[in-house]
Amino acid sequence: MTPTVPLREESMAKPASTATSRVRHWLSGLSTSGRVGLALVILWLVLGAAGPLLAPYDVGAFVSPEVFDGLSARHWLGSDYLGRDVLSRLLSGAQYTVGLALVSALLASATGAGLALTATVSPRWVDEVISRFMDTLISIPSKVFALVLVAAFGSSLALLLLIAAATYTPGAFRIARALAINLNQMDYVQVAYARGEGRLYIATAEIMPNMIHPVLADFGLRFVFIVLLLSGLSFLGLGVQPPNADLGSLVRENISGLGDGALAILAPAMAIATLTIGVNLLIDALPGRGRRITRGR
Amino acid sequence: MAHGTPRNRSGIAAAGRLILRRLGSALLTLLLVSLVVFTISALLPGDAAEETLGQSATPEAVAALRHQMGLDQPAHLRYVRWLGGMIKGDPGQSLVANMPVGQVIAGRLPNSLTLAGLTAAVAIPLALAIGILSALYRDTGLDRALNLMTLGMVAVPEFLVATIAVLVFSVTLRWLPSITVVREGIGWAEMLRGYAMPVMTLACVTVAQMARMTRAAVIDQLSRPYVEMALLKGLSPSRVVLVHVLPNAVAPIVNAMALSLSYLLGGAVIVETIFNYPGIASLMVNAVTSRDMPLLQACAMIFCTAYLLLMLAADVCAILANPRLRGQ
Numbered sequence: 001m002t003p004t005v006p007l008r009e010e011s012m013a014k015p016a017s018t019a020t021s022r023v024r025h026w027l028s029g030l031s032t033s034g035r036v037g038l039a040l041v042i043l044w045l046v047l048g049a050a051g052p053l054l055a056p057y058d059v060g061a062f063v064s065p066e067v068f069d070g071l072s073a074r075h076w077l078g079s080d081y082l083g084r085d086v087l088s089r090l091l092s093g094a095q096y097t098v099g100l101a102l103v104s105a106l107l108a109s110a111t112g113a114g115l116a117l118t119a120t121v122s123p124r125w126v127d128e129v130i131s132r133f134m135d136t137l138i139s140i141p142s143k144v145f146a147l148v149l150v151a152a153f154g155s156s157l158a159l160l161l162l163i164a165a166a167t168y169t170p171g172a173f174r175i176a177r178a179l180a181i182n183l184n185q186m187d188y189v190q191v192a193y194a195r196g197e198g199r200l201y202i203a204t205a206e207i208m209p210n211m212i213h214p215v216l217a218d219f220g221l222r223f224v225f226i227v228l229l230l231s232g233l234s235f236l237g238l239g240v241q242p243p244n245a246d247l248g249s250l251v252r253e254n255i256s257g258l259g260d261g262a263l264a265i266l267a268p269a270m271a272i273a274t275l276t277i278g279v280n281l282l283i284d285a286l287p288g289r290g291r292r293i294t295r296g297r
Numbered sequence: 298m299a300h301g302t303p304r305n306r307s308g309i310a311a312a313g314r315l316i317l318r319r320l321g322s323a324l325l326t327l328l329l330v331s332l333v334v335f336t337i338s339a340l341l342p343g344d345a346a347e348e349t350l351g352q353s354a355t356p357e358a359v360a361a362l363r364h365q366m367g368l369d370q371p372a373h374l375r376y377v378r379w380l381g382g383m384i385k386g387d388p389g390q391s392l393v394a395n396m397p398v399g400q401v402i403a404g405r406l407p408n409s410l411t412l413a414g415l416t417a418a419v420a421i422p423l424a425l426a427i428g429i430l431s432a433l434y435r436d437t438g439l440d441r442a443l444n445l446m447t448l449g450m451v452a453v454p455e456f457l458v459a460t461i462a463v464l465v466f467s468v469t470l471r472w473l474p475s476i477t478v479v480r481e482g483i484g485w486a487e488m489l490r491g492y493a494m495p496v497m498t499l500a501c502v503t504v505a506q507m508a509r510m511t512r513a514a515v516i517d518q519l520s521r522p523y524v525e526m527a528l529l530k531g532l533s534p535s536r537v538v539l540v541h542v543l544p545n546a547v548a549p550i551v552n553a554m555a556l557s558l559s560y561l562l563g564g565a566v567i568v569e570t571i572f573n574y575p576g577i578a579s580l581m582v583n584a585v586t587s588r589d590m591p592l593l594q595a596c597a598m599i600f601c602t603a604y605l606l607l608m609l610a611a612d613v614c615a616i617l618a619n620p621r622l623r624g625q
Contacts, residue, residue, distance in 0.1 A: 143563040276452040
């Protein structure tokens with residue numbers, strides 16, 4: 001508690017603080033576990049974005065005569081069940097996992113928040129209809145919902161992205177609506193109504209800026225859920241299809257190496273764990289995190 | 298005291314009405330869920346008739362089978378018929394197993410319930426211990442360590458836990474079998490060995506969630522004025538917790554239990570498949586791979602019903618426990 005007070009005074013004394021000092025201020029407010037989380041998140045974002053550029057070998061190339069080889073100077077993480085370079089496949093898999101999950105989570109959070117704002121400022125019956133529909137969708141366990149969608153539509157990359165987004169939109173909606181409804185009762189919003197402002201203005205200019213922080217924290221959680229869902233689906237063979245492979249597919253295809261404790265299966269498994277734990281640590285350390293966020297699915 | 302009895306009775310009646318209303322709302326949700334499940338699975342480009350006959354079938358044969366299966370009827374009629382069958386316990390014919398879906402599921406459901414029951418029996422005491430302990434020692438090293446542990450357990454996918462468990466207990470230590478065999482007449486020891494890993498994996502995810510919610514519920518009680526009062530009165534902290542806090546925290550804790558048990562449903566999908574366990578969840582995954590829609594629909598509805606029952610249980614506990622809610 002106490003260390004934050006002088007920091008705040010300091011930053012108020014110098015209103016013209018540069019971007020770097022603001023970042024430094026924000027970092028100093030994070031706990032150690034929060035910083036570890038932030039480092040892991042940045043690491044995986046960079047690896048996800050630049051993965052193929054860093055990969056020492058081609059993703060599909062058979063480069064080692066040995067299958068399930070261990071560490072070596074030529075193959076930092078050994079070779080997989082077909083003698084391909086694990087590090088190169090891991091970097092490419094991270095691109096699929098991080099990229100798909102990021103876009104789906106963005107889609108889910110944006111749709112959820114958009115619908116929540118619509119429901120809040122619209123006439124009562126619109127809110128009733130949207131909320132009832134979302135309540136229905138949230139009563140279907142997420143994995144079950146995703147399985148039904150995969151069975152009906154298949155699992156191409158674009159469809160997986162939409163399926164993951166659809167699965168986690170209701171949760172995002174529920175949290176955003178609770179926030180928006182509370183804000184809608186605030187005096188300054190009621191004043192805006194009395195002033196005769198339009199609904200679009202009230203939703204975007206009055207309510208949205210004040211719910212952005214909890215919605216961002218929720219976005220992080222959606223991201224974790226979607227990483228877990230997509231890699232779970234891929235592990236079952238229902239997610240990303242060969243020749244593409246995300247981290248879950250890598251665990252699945254190398255499952256025969258489990259008996260030897262091969263790096264080919266441990267490396268992608270650890271990659272998923274560090275990614276999701278990193279995001280969780282970061283969110284957990286964010287200041288002023290809303291209580292109800294922890295209750296999400 | 299004189300007012301006590303009638304007010305109590307009206308309170309019970311009010312709680313009863315509230316519970317009935319929740320029950321009605323749950324049934325309505327289930328009906329809407331069935332509509333969603335049916336709509337999604339009926340949107341398929343190919344239908345069951347094409348699926349059954351294969352690609353080489355003549356259009357006439359497909360049309361004939363479609364007529365025979367009632368697929369040429371309008372969607373709303375098919376939905377009503379499907380729903381009727383579901384309620385009567387006859388959700389149609391499994392396309393792949395070529396036997397009634399009801400029969401396929403009846404063979405699997407007890408297995409899944411056993412797995413869920415065993416997991417709950419392991420997870421609930423463990424989660425209670427972790428949750429209460431970290432609430433009592435909140436903001437100490439122990440609490441932070443437990444918090445980090447449960448956070449990690451929530452974030453790690455089930456298949457990772459299962460894979461590591463297999464690696465440690467089956468491959469390295471050779472203590473436990475890596476698949477669970479369920480058959481008649483196996484001894485207790487063998488059954489426990491077979492169930493150990495699936496239960497452990499499922500419990501991992503559930504315990505983490507449950508412990509975090511239990512901690513929140515107990516901390517919520519600890520911050521109430523009556524706890525301060527009891528402490529100021531000079532009672533020992535352990536007495537305050539056991540005699541004063543826990544009875545008040547029972548309802549929120551049971552509520553948290555019911556909510557977190559719903560995590561079992563998702564976890565079962567992965568765990569049953571990995572350990573080759575003959576339950577409903579692995580049946581559903583098979584139904585997805587073979588696009589066996591009637592079977593998939595029935596499994597999905599079972600999962601949704603289970604989920605809604607758990608939510609209802611959580612709601613009812615909250616109502617029974619909260620005198621203010623009861624009075625409404």
